Structures are given as C-alpha cells and as structure tokens.
Amino acid sequence: MTTGVDLGQPQAQAIRSDEDVVRVRQLVRSVAVAVKLSLVDQTKVVTAASELARNTLVYGGGGSVEVVIVDNGRRKGVQIVFADSGPGIPDLDLALTDGYTTGGGLGLGLSGARRLVDEFEIETSAETGTRITVTKWSR
C-alpha cells in the first residue's frame, strides 16, 4: 500500500449499472482536477477508472469504488479502490496479458489500466472477490 495520508473524506460510489460507470468517471475526474493533475494525467486516470469500473461490473457482478486524495509528503495523488465480491481472477498473469479476454472485449482493459496509473495493486481470491487499488500522482 502507499504510505500516503488521507486528505478529506473518501468518496464512495456503488457500481451496479452502466450509468454508474459514467458516475465513477465523473467522480474520478473531479478529484483529479482537485489535486491538479495535468490534462494528460486526468485523462489517463479517468480512462483507467473507466476500465476497472467496467471490469468490476462485468466480471465481478457489480461492487463499489472509493476515491480518495492521498499525499506522500511531496506530491498529491488520486487513489481509487475497486472492490467486488465476484468469483475472483483465476490466473492473474494470463488476465494481465494484452489481448486476453473472456468477455469479448479487446482484452486491454486490465493490462492497459495498469500502464495508465503509477501504482497498481491487485488482491484476488475466489472467496473474497477482487480488490484493485490504483494511484496516480501529480507531477
């Protein structure tokens, strides 16, 4: 985990439908603007959030997201935690391979999201579902 300190209240959003994915994007964008991320980084973190939120919805059967501003002393950043209680990811290495998909997509969502953010952590098991934490720091 990052050694950051929470600034302000974490903002939560349930992911139950396609509209919620749009809400997650808007929430992440507003927080990214608040920590003064550059336009490129805003777009990157919003896109990563969009991918992961859709994964939570499609593969995790819905879940929740929490967005929080973090501060490591030198820089501020956006940290987003996606959690679902779905079936988990059986083969993480395979799932993170470009072009691998079980859902008919492009197979770039998970691997692409990892490239779009600065820190990417994933905990998954069949019992507790999947929990992905990503962080994007301002430059």
Place this chain on the structure above:
Amino acid sequence: MALNAEESGRLAALLGGHAEQVTARWTEIVTGSLRGRLSQAELRRQVQDLHSAIATTAGQGVVDLSAESSGELRAALTELSRGRARQGFSASETTISIFALKDVLAELVQKDGGTNALHDYIAFSKLVDELGLFTFESFVRTRESLIADQAEQLLELSTPVVKLWEGVVAVPLVGTLDSARAQVVMERLLQTLVDTGSPYAIIDITGVPAVDTQVAQHILKTVVAARLMGADCIISGIRPQIAQTIVALGIEFGDIATKASLADALRHVLRLTGVETARRQPRRDV
C-alpha cells in the same frame, strides 16, 4: 378524507356566497408567493377556474377527489400543475396556489362563526390538503415526462450524421459513447452511407471526454461495418491526451486513418478523391 353531503353543502354555500371575495383574496395570497412571475389577469383566471370547479363539485353533494363526479375538479388541478411545471415554477410555488385556499377559508369561517366553525374548518382543511397533494403528484408527473422527453431528444440530438462534401459524411460524437448510443451511431452512419452513396465517412471524437477500450471497440466495429459496405472511415479529433491514453492502453487502430482535427480529415479525403483546393488569386488586367 372526503366531505360528507352536509359539509359539502356548507362549503358550496361559503364559496358560492362570497365568490368575488374568495377569488380576490385567493389571488392576492398567491400573487405574493409567485413574486410577479405570472400576470395578475392570468392568475385571476386560474383561481376563478379552480374556484368554480370546487364550488360545482361541492354543490353536487359529497366531495371525494377519487370519485367519478370529481372529474372536472381533477382536470382543473391537473391543468394548473401542468401549466406551472412547463412554465418552470417550483413544486412549492405550484402547490401553494392550492394551499392558499386554506387561509381564505379560515378567514371566511371565522367571520361566519356558527357552531360548526371548527369542525367545518378541519374538514375543509383536509380537503385542501388532498387537493394540494393531488396537484403535487400531477406536477411531478409532468416534470418526469418532460425529463423523459428531453432524454430522448438528447439521444436524437447527440448522434447526427452530416454531409461535409459530395461523397463525404461525418459523425461528430459528443459525450459518453455507451453501447446503446454506439448502436444508434452505427445504424445511422450505415444508413446514411446507403442513402447518400458516400464512399467516405469521418468519425469525429473531439467531443468524447474519455476513450477507453469499450469506446475504442465500438468505434472499431463501426469502421469495420462501414468497410464491409465499401466505405472508408477516418477517425478525427484525436487530442494529445487521448492519443497518449490510447497508446498506454495498447489500443491499435491498425490501418485506419486518424487525424487530429476534422479539418485535417476532410483535407485528407479531398486529396484522396482528387479535389484540389486553392486560394483564389485576385484577377489583374494586364
């Protein structure tokens, strides 16, 4: 909450006996709450309509808003709330027009005195509450239908296919491209290609805030479908931040032509079709 025949009779007598006074006072109270956003004459007409609807219904005996005989009263209330909803008044500004009747009745009942004054006022008050709730409900219904209409209009509005040049059509995409909209866009584009016989289509994504893998996949599918129909697609409006995001995501557009702006895309197509554009030289006589 309905009034019985006796109470209705007294209500009808009150409203009928002091018709001028009731409507004048009622209009006066409502005017204050609307702060002059509705003309005095218009308001007076509305209040008179309501007054006559209530008086007529009360005159017929039992007043029960859900009964068949109250059709006219319901229609009057619905008309009022619909009008207000469309004119942009708030829910409280609308229902206050009904609740104002309470104040009017209170003054009347107090003046008339009588042994039944309190009993009557409570009964009338309950009736007014019911009328107010009905008005509120129908106000909300009107607003909901307005919102539904707007959502539909937005879907229509956000997916136009425009003709840019002979044989060149363009789809300027604006906003979120979800599956439903992507489907509409693809259908419109393919239909327009058939209708106009255009060999070129430009998909402009300047107005799409984030291009993730789902959006990219929808665009790619649209391009492939257009190609199957013999049309060439160009994607334009790729801003720097979108370009970097697409690279990081690892999305490949393959041999599909992409341009930074719609102008570049149009110039590209014109060049392909052999159209030359040049600035006009001022003609000089030698």
